Amino acid sequence: MRKIYINGQVYTGSLPLCEAFVTEAEHFIYAGSNSLAMTYAGKDTEIVDLKNRFVCAGFNDSHMHVLGFGQFLINAPLAEHTGSLSDVLDCLRNHQGRTGGWLTGRGWNQDYFNDVHRMPDRYDLDSVSTDIPIAVSRACGHCMAVNSKALELCGITADTAAPEGGAIGMRDGKPDGLLYDNAMTLIQSHIPQPTEEEIMDMLRAAFRALNSYGITSAQTDDYCTF
Template identity: 35%
Template sequence: MAEKIKRIGTIVFAFSFAVSFVFQSLRDNPLIIITMIGSLLVTAAGYHMAYMKQEKQKINNSIILYNGKIYSVDKHNTLHSAIFIENNIIKDVGSDQTIIRKYGMKAKKKINLDGQTVLPGFNDSHLHLCGYGESLTNLDLTIANSIDQMITLGKEALEKHEYPEGEWLVGRGWNQEIFTVKTMPTKEDLDEISTTIPIAFTRVCNHMTVINSKAEEVIGIDHETFVEGGEVVRSPNGIFTGMLKEKAMLLVRNTMKKSSIEDVVTTIERAQEKLISLGITSVQTDDLQFSGAGWETIIKAYATLHKENNLKIRVNEQCLFYDLDEFNSFLAKGGHGIELEK
């Protein structure tokens, strides 16, 4: 309504001005003067309504937290009991009495913290956000204290879920250092889970993955398979053990179904919800090689979330490329590939 009033007022004023220009004299046309003044008042009313609507929205997005322990993290590490937040921006901190007196009439919501602690959001300085989001749906192997238990977890996963042709059983988190017998798992170990479903279990460090014989077959690994910057681990007799290290892990990624923009959006949303629940509000992440989706897909997924105002954490992306041509393409497109506002 406010925008409509503004447009009507502006049109009437412009028309009146044009008429006065034709007649060349406003003194002989008092009606035109009255019309112009009226149209200016209408236009001003429209702008005022728009301003009041904006102010109302601001007020509706304000909140007071009080009766808490609020750490300001200033140079004196000052402790406050109340905080005023407007449009997701911290505007003021202080005592309950001061904050409520200054902003109590303005705040839409007031929350009694009952002595709970409020801290600034935490930052995770080393994370693979997309990989973390994906891991939340993978088989959790962090609880395995032996290869036998890892095999049991894999068998239980197959009993709970049907795996159609082409779908992989993916797990993450095993660590031979906490096994009762500190030996690395092999493809023969994973074959005890299944020889018909491709399996890939990644170590907790995310720098090595063990696969079964079916995965070896699907990927097409043979005695000539070599990956620069990685290792296809073989026994002294030259037999593939099932272990892939570093860039050799991309053999698995590149064989799996590539992630779409929608897939990556869902993965990021899943990850950020978990992080927010832990108080983490910003991350340094390395995602551009995630799931073989391609760097453009990853950036477009982030851009989609940003455009829809659904990116709830601050993200600093490490732009890691394994291929020089890809890196040059990235630079040629402005160092980020797309305009976030588009």
């Protein structure tokens, strides 16, 4: 189907800007003035008024991590729900996505909590689920909170030694569900690798988000993530 776009500010790769363009079968067949663009009109042609909006070719991101971005998007969006601990927990309760059967997320920051002044611990996350393992990273990426099910599956007890460069939070002689820096690998190494379909879901989520920002191509180096 032929479409004519008029009344725009269209950048074609050189100046001056033109005001109209014509497409057919997903190809550009003309770019220039409104008057000449309208000469392409036929019986079934659709006319689109750009209302002086700017139009240019899609952007290319030459250095990003598409798969990691997609993984972030399917995780619980805690960065958007970190105004309180209760908000974090509600976000986790409502989130349907899973990574290898685990409920994961990143972005909480206790500095923004308006209900408590501490980090979330295993007991907070147990209120979300004691059956599904939960692992959620702080916004900085240097701390992770997990629930009791995650500690159980990873075999982390009061006797577990923290790896060099890491620490396991303790309370009353028991792990409190907080792991710091290199100790997070004790959890990460037990989260199952995503299936091929889950990886495709991550990529599709990333592509949809990139397209919404006008990015139509990208170079990435993280396909070896999993």
